[in-house]
Amino acid sequence: DAGVIQSPRHEVTEMGQEVTLRCKPISGHDYLFWYRQTMMRGLELLIYFNNNVPIDDSGMPEDRFSAKMPNASFSTLKIQPSEPRDSAVYFCASSRNTAARLHQETQYFGPGTRLLVL
Amino acid sequence: DQQVKQNSPSLSVQEGRISILNCDYTNSMFDYFLWYKKYPAEGPTFLISISSIKDKNEDGRFTVFLNKSAKHLSLHIVPSQPGDSAVYFCAASKNTGFQKLVFGTGTRLLVSP
Numbered sequence: 001d002a003g004v005i006q007s008p009r010h011e012v013t014e015m016g017q018e019v020t021l022r023c024k025p026i027s028g029h030d031y032l033f034w035y036r037q038t039m040m041r042g043l044e045l046l047i048y049f050n051n052n053v054p055i056d057d058s059g060m061p062e063d064r065f066s067a068k069m070p071n072a073s074f075s076t077l078k079i080q081p082s083e084p085r086d087s088a089v090y091f092c093a094s095s096r097n098t099a100a101r102l103h104q105e106t107q108y109f110g111p112g113t114r115l116l117v118l
Numbered sequence: 119d120q121q122v123k124q125n126s127p128s129l130s131v132q133e134g135r136i137s138i139l140n141c142d143y144t145n146s147m148f149d150y151f152l153w154y155k156k157y158p159a160e161g162p163t164f165l166i167s168i169s170s171i172k173d174k175n176e177d178g179r180f181t182v183f184l185n186k187s188a189k190h191l192s193l194h195i196v197p198s199q200p201g202d203s204a205v206y207f208c209a210a211s212k213n214t215g216f217q218k219l220v221f222g223t224g225t226r227l228l229v230s231p
Contacts, residue, residue, distance in 0.1 A: 109161025
């Protein structure tokens with residue numbers, strides 16, 4: 001398996017522009033997560049989906065951020081309009097479903113998208 | 119409010135010595151803890167985990183210790199190798215909504231030859 005695939009790997013844009021980040025999870029994984037990494041806050045969970053349905057979006061910073069998962073193999077994170085404080089590395093991760101909490105299923109991360117908003 | 123804290127942003131250790139990375143948490147509802155390792159330009163990868171019903175879990179050179187009363191866990195790497203140089207993230211989850219991981223800010227480990 002190719003692992004979690006993210007695109008683009010790098011994005012430089014100007015303040016006010018729309019930014020769309022893309023993710024393809026590992027085939028067969030039921031959960032998909034979007035994280036943001038910054039020096040000050042580390043890895044923050046923005047939103048996660050189960051079977052394409054958003055479960056928890058409490059980490060989404062504000063209405064400028066939106067995420068969709070139209071099918072089991074694709075998700076997008078959109079920022080509109082973008083601001084310089086959105087500059088960060090954005091990670092997508094996926095994991096399999098667990099029927100019982102006997103063992104925490106590992107989350108597999110993509111390589112990330114480094115976003116710079118000027 | 120950081121529920122998972124890694125107060126040491128960096129740690130330098132000589133090859134062959136022990137590396138000890140620390141993590142503190144504030145939410146007593148956390149009952150499962152994980153460590154992830156991250157190399158530059160890559161995503162984090164799972165390293166080792168521990169359930170709150172245990173106080174120690176070992177996997178090769180890596181051991182995680184959990185002190186529930188102190189709300190503290192640590193990762194020990196013995197012996198440390200230059201290839202262990204990376205950023206290490208501590209993470210925690212609760213029994214409800216357990217897929218949701220709360221990460222710390224990370225500790226950058228540098229192992230010098």
